[in-house]
Amino acid sequence: MISEKTLFAQHVEKGLSDDKKFLSSMYFYDKKGEALFRQIMKLDEYYLTDCEMEILQSQGKNIAEIFDDGELEIIELGAGDGIKTKELLRNFDFNQITYRPIDISQQAIIDITDKMNEWLPALKVKGICGDYFKMIKDFKTDKRKLILFLGSNLGNMTDEQAKGFIGQLHHVMNSGDSILLGLDLIKSENIVLPAYSDNKGITAEFNLNLLHRINKELGGNFKLKDFSHLATYNEKEGIAKSYIKSSKNQSVYIEEVDKEFHFKKDELIHTEVSRKYDLDIIRNIIEGTSFQLKHQFTDHKHYFTDLILTK
Numbered sequence: 001m002i003s004e005k006t007l008f009a010q011h012v013e014k015g016l017s018d019d020k021k022f023l024s025s026m027y028f029y030d031k032k033g034e035a036l037f038r039q040i041m042k043l044d045e046y047y048l049t050d051c052e053m054e055i056l057q058s059q060g061k062n063i064a065e066i067f068d069d070g071e072l073e074i075i076e077l078g079a080g081d082g083i084k085t086k087e088l089l090r091n092f093d094f095n096q097i098t099y100r101p102i103d104i105s106q107q108a109i110i111d112i113t114d115k116m117n118e119w120l121p122a123l124k125v126k127g128i129c130g131d132y133f134k135m136i137k138d139f140k141t142d143k144r145k146l147i148l149f150l151g152s153n154l155g156n157m158t159d160e161q162a163k164g165f166i167g168q169l170h171h172v173m174n175s176g177d178s179i180l181l182g183l184d185l186i187k188s189e190n191i192v193l194p195a196y197s198d199n200k201g202i203t204a205e206f207n208l209n210l211l212h213r214i215n216k217e218l219g220g221n222f223k224l225k226d227f228s229h230l231a232t233y234n235e236k237e238g239i240a241k242s243y244i245k246s247s248k249n250q251s252v253y254i255e256e257v258d259k260e261f262h263f264k265k266d267e268l269i270h271t272e273v274s275r276k277y278d279l280d281i282i283r284n285i286i287e288g289t290s291f292q293l294k295h296q297f298t299d300h301k302h303y304f305t306d307l308i309l310t311k
């Protein structure tokens with residue numbers, strides 16, 4: 001079994017040796033990264049959280065009514081802090097549902113279980129700690145399921161990866177099971193770009209935390225002051241991208257891979273895609289599955305959507 005550290009080191013070596021350097025946003029989320037992401041969600045510029053909150057608060061009842069015919073397992077992928085989810089769950093009949101949050105962080109599972117017990121004492125909560133990409137196969141049960149994948153988390157995958165992921169979910173779901181999929185919608189640059197380059201510099205810190213992780217966990221000697229955060233958005237494609245930019249010609253040694261990496265002035269390391277959607281893009285992603293787009297909910301500004309896809 002390859003350790004997490006070895007996998008991280010292999011990824012870093014591959015990404016930083018490429019002609020077009022890259023690192024995966026998957027590695028943003030250590031303890032510090034999770035705390036920074038929680039701060040991002042509270043930023044004025046980061047409209048995604050408030051928009052989805054509005055949808056679940058104002059239309060959660062309508063969503064719950066769609067599923068009110070018998071027992072239901074509600075599985076949440078990447079549960080986070082649970083604040084939005086509570087707004088949805090409070091509308092269900094607690095005699096009928098079990099809530100199963102899945103998160104890679106053990107602490108996140110403990111926290112969300114405690115909070116749900118406090119907020120909704122009658123709700124049955126059975127948290128699972130693990131990487132949901134690896135755990136999907138365990139979802140294959142006879143129980144009727146609603147899978148929550150909120151916060152436009154799908155957007156951090158390329159369309160190709162999203163197709164693969166949705167296909168895997170489809171494979172473990174039974175006919176009649178559904179996904180509630182939260183997605184950020186394509187909109188103009190003056191709204192999207194500030195969400196990924198906020199004034200306080202929290203997103204910059206979140207992005208550069210990747211280099212900090214490499215220093216801490218793999219013995220790198222990145223000087224963070226010699227790199228900066230760059231966000232771009234192509235409105236036509238609907239894709240925001242984040243990069244780390246080298247401010248000068250420099251070399252960095254990483255002990256764990258025993259290699260020196262060279263960076264030219266202004267050279268970029270691509271670290272994240274944040275895809276924005278429209279219905280055609282989603283139809284393309286679910287093509288080849290039997291998912292049907294059954295319902296669509298949006299906030300009053302039409303910035304964000306929650307879709308119900310049913311197998």
Ligand code: AVI
Pocket residue numbers: 040048151152153154155156195196203206272273274
């Ligand atoms: C988790 N994910 C949907 C966020 C996003 O909007 O792509 C991560 C993020 N990256 C920068 N800011 C927030």
